Amino acid sequence: MTTAVNTGGLTLDGVGKRFGRGTAAVTVLDDVAFDVPEGEFVAVVGPSGSGKTTLLNTVAGFVDPDVGQILVNGTPVTGPGPSRCVVFQEYAIFPWLTVRRNIEFGMRLRARRRPAAERRRIADRYLDLMGLTAFADALPKTLSGGMRQRVALARAYAVDPEILLMDEPFAALDAQTRETMQEALLEINQKERRTVLFVTHQVEEAIFLADRVVVMSARPARVQEIVPVPWRGPRHHELKTTPEFIELRRRIEAMLRGGHPTPEGQTA
Structure with missing residues (x-):
């Protein structure tokens, strides 16, 4: 071995x-x-x-x-x-929750639970980092595929996994959106x-x-x-x-x- x-x-x-x-x-x-x-x-x-x-x-x-x-x-x-936190190929976000509530979701679970004010502060940070602030109250069905995957990435980073x-x-994603998301991932992971x-x-x-x-x-x-x-x-x-x-x-x-x-x- x-x-x-x-x-x-x-x-x-x-x-x-x-x-x-x-x-x-x-x-x-x-x-x-x-x-x-x-x-x-x-x-x-x-x-x-x-x-x-x-x-x-x-x-x-x-x-x-x-x-x-x-x-x-x-x-x-x-x-x-x-x-550990997994980001899947499909957009594993909840269609009935807004963008903000999707990002906050992991921080509501018992293993990672945070107070409401802290959840909002952390969500605000990742909304900004992923260019989602203007869509905080939108439902996923109104977003493009690339934007939905931005939500999934923001949610993963927000729970602060090892x-x-x-x-x-x-x-x-289509080729152009894929390139944009690669750059977005590099940017957020550098920060x-x-x-x-x-x-x-x-x-x-x-x-x-x-x-x-x-x-x-x-x-x-x-x-x-x-x-x-x-x-x-x-x-x-x-x-x-x-x-x-x-x-x-x-x-x-x-x-x-x-x-x-x-x-x-x-x-x-």
Whole structure:
């Protein structure tokens, strides 16, 4: 079993998961080990059907691993809990609540309950950060897809989790809105730094958003390589057109197709 070093934040230590029994059993995750230090943004990419969402669900505590363990700041994950908050692909906001009340919702729950005045102050902050102040009293049905996902992000940040888990949160958006939401996520995370595990099928998105990219193999999913992203500080979409960005994207895409890039970036 491969062992990840626990540095605080999130640690996956030799995680394995199988579904089914006997000859029908399918191994989805096999000895997955990596860590996400506190405050780091790590993206996970892999071939379609490789188990990326299963991996995220084990971290969330929705699915128990068969072997290995998951730690949040050194504490084993044994189920869902307030230390982690999930942002889903679909807009998991309540259609009968206003934008403000959606953002406040998590802060009303027993595990995270805050006084009314504090809830309002925190909601006001995230309404402002996400450009939603003018829509505070609107219902979700009156908002675009991008605006609804802004609400979901604001609600996730507002409950102040130790780990933010994002399962392809922009996949349902059109290309232009997706780019806008990527920049919005970068902006809010620079101001409100959180530990983030972000699953996506888009290599370009992973590189643009993350500090490191975990490249998974086809099923059964293993960690092929963990690729550091060299850019720090504010990022803008012009970065995606630079030769360095294009080369890094090409190398990771080659890994996903089954190639093995050499140190010079040439695919063997």
